[in-house]
Amino acid sequence: MIISPPFLPDAGLALPTGTNPDPMMDAVDQFECAHGIYPIAFDRRWHGGVHLQPDTKDKVYAIADGEVVAYRVCQQAIDDGASHTGFVLLKHTTETGDGRTLTFYSLYMHLLPLAEYQQHSANANEMPEFLRMPTGAPAAQVPPAVSGGGKKVRRKDVLGWLGKYEGMPHLHFEIFTTPAGFDAYFRHTQLGNETPTPSEGTDWWGHAYFVIPAGSNFLRLPTGTNADNKLHGIKFEPGQAGSNALPLLVETYFSKGAKYTNVWSVAQDGTRTLLTPQPVEEKDYEYDLYKHATALYATCPSDGYELLRFGRILSATPTLAADACVTWMKVTWAANQVGYIDINDSNIHKFSDADFLSLMGWRKVSDANTPFDSDGLCDVHALKKLLADAAPHEVPAVAGERPEAHKTNVLSAYVKGNAQVRQQLRGFICNAPSEWDSTHNEQRYAKLLDEGGSYHGNQQGYSDFLKYLKEVQFWDKTGLPAGQKLWFFHPLAFIRHFRKCGWLSKNELSQIYSESKYTVLGKAGEEYREKYRPAINGTFRKYGIGTQVRGSHFFGQIAVESYYMMVVRETSVAISAAVRNNHASIMPELNGYLNSPPAIVAYFHNYEHNIGLGNSSVGDGVKFRGRGFKQLTGRYNYSEYWVFRGWLDSSSYNHAWFSSHPPADGPVINNPELVGNDAYSCVDTAGFFCTRYPVEKAADGGISEAASRAVSRIVNPYDVNSPPLRWTETQNAYRILGDKS
Known part of the structure; x- marks a missing residue:
């Protein structure tokens, strides 16, 4: 919206x-x-x-x-x-x-x-x-x-x-x-409900709210921290242990990489007392989410990432085991008293702005x-x-x-x-x-x-x-x-x-790119937009991309990376005209990457044995060529994404996990083609890249050519020709998403 x-x-x-x-x-x-x-x-x-x-x-x-x-x-x-x-x-x-x-x-x-x-x-x-x-x-x-x-x-x-x-x-x-x-x-919604009950649904947007019951225990440090106050390598600043006399209402939100928290104590008659005169800032919390998620939730950092951002997993198919979902939050539980509590506790009710809480007026x-x-x-x-x-x-x-x-x-x-x-x-x-x-x-x-x-x-x-x-x-x-x-x-x-919602309707997404962009393939843009729109909205919510500025940079980049959402597999001008005219390189490869047209296989020999990409085996060039909205490329990057999603144990980081056999011989997730064939993964890889590398931070520089070029250098440092087009498309997207008249 x-x-x-x-x-x-x-x-x-x-x-x-x-x-x-x-x-x-x-x-x-x-x-x-x-x-x-x-x-x-x-x-x-x-x-x-x-x-x-x-x-x-x-x-x-x-x-x-x-x-x-x-x-x-x-x-x-x-x-x-x-x-x-x-x-x-x-x-x-x-x-x-x-x-x-x-x-x-x-x-x-x-x-x-x-x-x-x-x-x-x-x-x-x-x-x-x-x-x-x-x-x-x-x-x-x-x-x-x-x-x-x-x-x-x-x-x-x-x-x-x-x-x-x-x-x-x-x-x-x-x-x-x-x-x-x-x-x-x-x-x-919860409108009119004086005792709101959390839903298990995924209608979540805006700020997060946590209702912590009276008598909850707050710890000085999260359970399991070592002598250096670290848990799985992540350092936590000591707080004060204790228990809250009144229920607490905790509000969290993000802005330019920082996390902000407000806390109120709630009296029996519903009146609130603010315990945080100013929102408590945790600098760079959002920019560090990937680092913290991979350290604290090794079996599925993707789920852990959502726990750290939302306090719950919104994805339809969570992977983390129940006992692995502990999520420590630093909360002011009394005046000048700050401690840690596991907000994954089922006794702590979780809401968002989508709920229209009476506690928020x-x-x-x-x-x-x-x-x-x-x-x-x-x-x-x-x-x-x-x-x-x-x-x-x-x-x-x-x-x-x-x-x-x-x-x-x-x-x-x-x-x-x-x-x-x-x-x-x-x-x-x-x-x-x-x-x-x-x-x-x-x-x-x-x-x-x-x-x-x-x-x-x-x-x-x-x-x-x-x-x-x-x-x-x-x-x-x-x-x-x-x-x-x-x-x-x-x-x-x-x-x-x-305005906190960030969800794009069919009509709104249709305005981002001109319909004329799609005539080159003889198809209506709606076919592509509607295929990916639910995934775009879910990805924007998950990675915090749905702001005017970040969203504009995102669309400015994928206009080039995936050619306005139409080309989700890497192609090149080096590919023969006959192959391009038949659009073989952008159609779902139902027979797998090993049966790609010869011209494509030949071109991606340029990626063979590229140590920087982690390509170590014969055929890795075409097998791990760019796919998805961001064009995820190379055995190393594919492996990192598979680890992030919980499909690959981080102990297999020698990148040998991907079988050299055709994908039909193994589970579908063994197939790198998933990134091109599955709409959600196709978009999610782009969100993953934005949080894995400092794309969000560069985008937060605003709508300017300098910021666009900074984002472009991170997204594709080898493409020296496209930054002007990326900047143009970023401006075009901002005309739709932004407030400038």
Whole structure:
């Protein structure tokens, strides 16, 4: 799932750091206005979105690929130029994991009218063509909304420019799901479960979370360490032994090679106390994962690698025996007390951001504790208390300020000045009707006339409010059921959370490489992309490649290494034209490497007896030629990968394990062809290479030609001609994966 905010300031393009893992969202968070509080307005009316106000007039971008549901393009403002009523509503369908489809909607309201483009230096030609003409007569005060008619937009397409409402420049921005869409996705998570139970499934992404029960024992050092504080050659810094009085919630994540850990103690009432004032950094932890996995989990470093990264094995076919899965984690178990605990213990429950834990502030507000009564006004105790609490924080009234405007300022000042309240509201996922649905308007808003209501004693004001509301509402053009409650999210919290996912949908992967690349073989690119997409997603998750920067470098390199995912066996211009034209070198070699076309066998004699590659036997050149996305090459590298996967005992490191007999005489894993024939292994070898060698570290240098060349020197130091193409393809991939507009 690729998603970004509706504004893309340059400040957000900074490289992430440990304490600032998402600079773009941090920058856009600053645009949230003091007015337009989510999820409630000052008068207890539902407010389904937030108001965003960037520093200057700015473009509004689509947050993800989507289908246009409805829109309104205005020629001019209303209310003597004070308000803009243009909007775009999009529907997004994407993926967040193997078999996990998420459907949601995004709304962009108060877009600049066409008549004001010139004075704000806005260029309508930057928008899709359908947004360049008003949706009704130019003279109309509020032109009609129209249905989207199946129109599509891409992420980062310009939907308009920042407009205003009642003289206040801002974008009203919403994200919601339908009841069916909400249930289809979130019933598989821990949302709403106050006592979450870990799943054995593999729906895992983002940060990891470990719930450690009270009374757990922490050790000064892992069991088995020697006098030098080393375990299998890996050194551990001593901590303090002891036991935690309260349950602990441990959060871990990675950024630029380091591991960061936050720890909270959890009281009986669910309140948390942070034990780590700053995230605890373990420098180079991620860069050292391969080294530690091969040392600590010799029988299957691949499984051990996942244990060290996730705290559990996500692969479908784990190899490690149960007693070999001990995983030591350094945890702050009390104030200034740090010790080691085996997080593989079944009593320690393991989760990720995919679970939407209540312990991390996610609260499903529905059914018995719905925040809205039958009139559609907020009635939940916690939110009413919030409004009452705001009263002592009264702010001075401004001369000529309307009463309702003053109440707005009181509530806004309270929420903006209370970080804890603001954070709580961000975690609310609320079930309520849309304010853009005109169904039962009179019944829903009647209480606004009651004593204490915004329009008490002001029947004309109330009538004008309903008239205006009816003019701007547009639900009849959406095709969505009327009178139905929806599920609303704080939109910036939603985007920040799902940006951690990194799972590429079919549509998103199709944009990485131009379809024209595939015409050389006369096949559609989809055939190749869909063959490898599940493996790409699994590999990105396993090796931490799914960031914008690392993912861009990955695709930039395999564009050359495997010719846009089409050539997963090494070929060469030295191979005859006849062989190339028949594509024999890139078809599955069903008869094995020993029956390869003569031209191929002849070419790979260049690899014979290459000591650097570990080729020691006759025929090793063609037998261990490059295969997979990265072109794994040589007996030595094949053996290292086989050891990593647990297929070859590390004691057989003389590399004689691969039989010289045809693969039909032995198990399938004896056959180096597995790297070319098995889609997962084909991609996993590339991830293995990235973690085995310092590719990740070089890629973390950012999106620059220098960083691309550094990665290229590691991936293929002998290819001096392709670095410019690798850099070009890295930039092309970043246009899709990155936030730069």
